[in-house]
Structure formats: C-alpha cells, structure tokens
Amino acid sequence: MARTQSGLVAARLTELTGRAVELVGVTTFGDVTKADLTQLGGTGVFVSALRDKLIEGEIDFAVHSLKDLPTTQDPRVVIAAIPPRDDPRDALISTAKLADLPSGAKVGTGSPRRIAQLRVLRPDLEYVSIRGNADTRIGKVTSGELQGVVLAAAGLGRLGREAEISQIFEVEEMLPAPGQGALAVECRSDRADLIDLLSVLDDARTRAAVTAERAVLNALEAGCAAPVGAYSADHGQELILTAAVVAVDGKRAVRKSTAGTCSAPMDLGRDLAAEMIAEGAGTLIGERAH
Numbered sequence: 001m002a003r004t005q006s007g008l009v010a011a012r013l014t015e016l017t018g019r020a021v022e023l024v025g026v027t028t029f030g031d032v033t034k035a036d037l038t039q040l041g042g043t044g045v046f047v048s049a050l051r052d053k054l055i056e057g058e059i060d061f062a063v064h065s066l067k068d069l070p071t072t073q074d075p076r077v078v079i080a081a082i083p084p085r086d087d088p089r090d091a092l093i094s095t096a097k098l099a100d101l102p103s104g105a106k107v108g109t110g111s112p113r114r115i116a117q118l119r120v121l122r123p124d125l126e127y128v129s130i131r132g133n134a135d136t137r138i139g140k141v142t143s144g145e146l147q148g149v150v151l152a153a154a155g156l157g158r159l160g161r162e163a164e165i166s167q168i169f170e171v172e173e174m175l176p177a178p179g180q181g182a183l184a185v186e187c188r189s190d191r192a193d194l195i196d197l198l199s200v201l202d203d204a205r206t207r208a209a210v211t212a213e214r215a216v217l218n219a220l221e222a223g224c225a226a227p228v229g230a231y232s233a234d235h236g237q238e239l240i241l242t243a244a245v246v247a248v249d250g251k252r253a254v255r256k257s258t259a260g261t262c263s264a265p266m267d268l269g270r271d272l273a274a275e276m277i278a279e280g281a282g283t284l285i286g287e288r289a290h
C-alpha cells in the first residue's frame, strides 16, 4: 500500500511540475514487527524510519498515511502537502453484510476504535485482533478462519481490491480514524525549495478537515491506538466536525458534533475535545480492552 500511494503521489507531482521522481523503498518498524500495534504505544511505527532518512538527507520527501502520523510534529520536518482525500470510511470484507452475519461469527481487526464501534452495531459477534498487510488479513476470510475483516476503504482502493468489499460503513455508524483516507507529504523544514514545489499537491479543503480531526486527537492526548474516531468535512463555508470516544466494550461513548469556520480548524477540534473531556472522554480513553 505504501509503495502504491507513493507511486501515485510521485506520478501526480511529475504531471504537475514536469519533475522526475525516483521512488526509494524504506521498510519501517511497523512493517516488520509482529507485535500488536496497540502495545507499541502507537506513535509513529510506520513513520520513524522514513523521517530518519529525510533528516539524514537520503530522501527529499516522504509519503505517509496521515492517520499513521503522530499529532505532535517533529520541528525538523513539515507536512508540505496534504493531497485530496480518498474515501475516509471503513469497509467490511466478508461473506455477508455485518447485519447478516450469524451470531458468534468471528470478525478481525487490530483497531480498538473499530472493535468498539462494531460492538455497538453487533454486540453478539466475536472480535479477533489481527495484524499484517491487507493480503494477509483478507486471506483469513478467504480461508474461512474469520467471517469478516474490517479495513480502510482507501487502502483497499489503492490496492485495487475494492471489488471484494461487502459493505462500506457510513461515518455515522463507524467514525473513521482522524486523517483516514488522506496522505501526508513530508519534507525537511529547511528545504524551502521543496516546500514550495510540493505545495502544488496540497488540497486546502482536505487540510482543513484533517487538521480539525487531528486537533481532537491531540487535545485528547490520544494516539492512533485509542478508541477515538473523528470526521470532518466542509459544507460551503462551514466545517462540520464529529468526534467520538467509544469504550472498547461498546457500552459507553462520548460523541459530539460542532460546526465552525474552515479558517480555524485547529480551534474547532480543540474546543470539541474540551467539551468531550468535560463529559468523561478522558476516562474512556484510559480504559483498555481484555
């Protein structure tokens, strides 16, 4: 998936600027570890190795899935561009739609956010923590080991596997991870030339939306392994933001929506998070499954 999305960004940059781009493959800790990502602290396991190469000057820019980027920014690098977002929603790959799976069916996902929200929709299913790339995960359904797996629609689309999706969850029933479906193009902060060049890839509307979503995550002091969903989109001049923290048992949740101006997405996210904390969101984040 990382190669595909880097290739897409490179091709677009060449199209817009005429500049040739050479792809350099970098294997990250998140790619090789077999550990449960929720046990790794969740901060930047797919990102650190790429950042190191940037800082050392071995590569000029890096393409990340925005949702894998920690919300606290290393001052040595900047997000020079956030391209237009792909589908932000989560998708089910299964033999049936979620509502039609038999009671007790096994559904795999490694994400506490997904498990918590799936438990609201189907408390009678069994949720299994899984890892590995999309092929490995989908293979567990093909082999019959699991009856379903939940993955990001955007990732499946980039891999050309959207035909295998049996259901796409609406954001109202399954709030995506902050930044899901969006990419981030990072380069060194001291490379004004590159920051300028890469800015042609930036989409202001996507940037405003994901900035609001990530501001919620940051203010909740939560990482990508927390059961936190946030989704924002603009409606004319207005930015609508919805965020939720759902207990992993699916039984309690703090969910809030707000609207504000597209020009102050950070404030919108931070203010919403403050309201959520006042309603007990912090306690729900602190709770862990098992």
Ligand SMILES: NCc1[nH]cc(CCC(=O)O)c1CC(=O)O
Pocket (backbone or CB within 6 Å): 065, 066, 067, 068, 150, 151, 152, 154, 155, 179, 180, 181, 182, 183
């Ligand atoms: N944590 C891995 C990861 N990082 C980004 C995506 C999907 C693509 C995206 O959100 O842009 C995925 C896989 C998944 O959640 O199914």
